[in-house]
Amino acid sequence: MEELINVVDWSRAQFALTAIYHWLFVPLTLGLGVIVAIMETIYLKTKSEKWLATTKFWMTIFGVNFAIGVATGLILEFEFGTNWSNYSWFVGDIFGAPLAVEGILAFFMESTFIAVMFFGWKKVSPKFHLAATWLTAIGASLSAFWILVANAWMQFPTGCEFNPATMRNEMTSFAAVALSPMALSKFFHTVLSAWALAGVFVCGVCGWMMLKKRNLDHCWRSLKVGAWVGVIGIVLTMITGDTSAVTVAKYQPMKLAAMEGLYQGQEGQSIVAFGILNPSKQAFDEQDPYLFDISIPYGLSFLATHNYKAFVPGIEDIIRGVSIDAEGNRLNTVPYDERMEHGRQLQELLAQYSTAMKSGNTLMTDSLKGTINADFKYFGYGYLDAPEEAIPNVPLTFYTFHFMVTVGGYLLLFLLLALLFVYKPDILNKAKWAKWWHILAIITIPLTYLCSASGWIVAEVGRQPWTIQDLMPNKVAISDLSAGYVQTTFWIFAVVFTALLIADIGIICKQISKKSQTNLDTVND
């Protein structure tokens, strides 16, 4: 059993490592792709060589970043099979489809047109080239859509039915899977946050160049596009963040409770604006969850349901079976200990079904099938040893959520100011503090990356211990491997990806430094 836990932990660690490395590069690809496409559109419209130079400057950085995003992404797709083989069979009928569609519709679009984008300047017409640039950006977003559909389905399994004969979940509605509220809110929140990140990246790089007083016109041109994309991105990220919160409250109340460190909920629940968690707090131990907190009255009720008086369940409420309905009304559901019992009964019924199927007893299988499907929503609970096992890591979820929200608020302010300076450049040009603004812009880049990674930590840690919400915990999803094997590949990935990250940062910094020293402002129009 201890060995099993190690395999689970190492498999989780490996997936987390590769996913976080991948996500370091993807948002810049998503956002910078749009920025480059807009710049090239302006170039084609104005025929200004300056805009062409600016487009090519950012395109080079896009290319370096794109390559490492591709490299780190390959592993993720195959890891579902290599490290999570039970999972691959249990839900492959549903989960595999978005991945295949991603390959057919998005990856080929990206990989074909990116070659035209980089090498086709003199081989295709300007309009064809522009179309290729846009199609590369659209392909990247399409790819994000399908992989987020797959991820959202793990958080909110829908459009499927369990088939005891094949011992797996099978799709019943592709539309329900692809267009679930979780999928849509996840897609828009994630992709738009990538726009914000790319906007900040452009502001930061331009801040550095302005600090060095290099290519100022080029910087202002870049900022005009970057700040707009960033502002649109962050505003829409906040709006879709609100939708995400409502969706999470509805379908993953435990995650919402962990995000807030909320153990006992109430009507008109306040939200923690700033807080320090009590590290010794355990569920049902009557200790105060916070050592210190500043809360906004009614905030969480409003965030979760858009009704400031609504009840929001805490961790202990949820384990006791108290939740809310779609309107935010208090609702009694099945307590977790009963769910565990249901789950175990289901496992026994399935074993009986399996025996009956082997002996060809169709009367038995037909009668068992209805019972199994009626209670299948509790199937995963049968694998838990105690109700408390269903509580995610509260401190990690709480702090990353609050970090994300705080930095998100700061980014709105930062990007709005950046946009103001684009249209009123004299404010910045004449200000004595201009140097500090540029430094702030540079510092904001890593801060935004941390914010973006925090969002994913909230989404993934907050749904633990489930690989598939309520249906399959991590410990059942894994492959038949030894901990040593997975530990070995974990460290290989850690070393290789870190080395690649160092190379990536080195090349991007050198590219920016080198290109900023060539004159991008004196090209004749």
Add this chain to the structure above:
Amino acid sequence: MTTYNLLQNYWWLIMSVLGALLVFLLMVQGGQSMLIHYGKPDKRALLINSMGRKWELTYTTLVTFGGAFFASFPLFYSTSFGGAYWLWMLILFSFVIQAISYEYRSKPGNIYGSRFYDTLLLINGIVGPVLLGVAVATMFFGAEFTVTKSNILNVQGSSISQWGPKHGIEAIFYWKNLLFGVMVFFLARTLASLYFINNIDDAEVNASQRHLLLINAGVFVPLFIAVVVVILTSPGVGYDDGGNMEWVAYKYLKNFLAMWWALVILLIGVVMVLYGIGKTLMKGDYKQGIWPAGIGTVLVVLTLFWVMGYNNTAYLPSLLDVQSSLTLRNSSSSEFTLTVMSIVSILVPFVLAYIAYCWYKMDHRKLTSDELDQTDHKY
């Protein structure tokens, strides 16, 4: 045959097409393995930039091949990937190091140096084709695994697919698999030479590639004959309508005889490959050999996939428990999912059409050293 069976067969056809295209596009890896023959930086740059405009297609085809397998035959995904862990991990590592090498090798600030990335390309060029060949060979010659779906009910967490303790290492060192892998490697090198002759306008590269073509094709052809003989004389797993499986002697030979049209296509493919190679070697000014050889390769690989999975054949035989072998019937997605995916697959010809159009637009003028000198984006 039921609609469900037709859909399963249709998706095996799609997998066959993706697999065949992947083998054709492994010419990129074959080209990378030739870097060792080129010491001059300008010639090396020509080769790398020629391949650099195609590497993503190979990469994407590999990813789509994986995704499509997951969607259509998830039990294979679950069993082979989770079981032959080291085999697949080595393949994946070799492709990870490829993905960044093109973009990084000549960029300023590249802290590890161009030679480092060229070495990574070389590693991928050798390891990629050989091990992908080994992985495909396991689908003919079998692997050490069992499948027990009810294991998922075990609260101690037993996996439904259990593999031998070496987790794929044993597959790499099985001579039949290795023979197949080495054959794929030399095929990739042969196709790479034909591609370079077509794509690069440089007399020195042209001459050296014709010389390399002679050597690589000279090794590939006997290896291919040996692989075909081994496959045709090997047993395979057949199954009846009830799904009961058993080992059948000369199963793949019997499949070719039962599916005579596959045999005809195989022979056409072989002739096209030999024609592409032969004409290029014999006519010094002929540069189009990649097309007949490439199409021939696709046809040959298609037929190999067909005899592997059609005609009631298990496409991944289990050496430990024959009833655990994977077939199109016991490993596929549900009828609903296959139907949905089939609708999506209508877009495949459209995708192939725009890839072909872009390939034409990008390659109708051949790559020269002058072009590399003038371009601001090169590898």
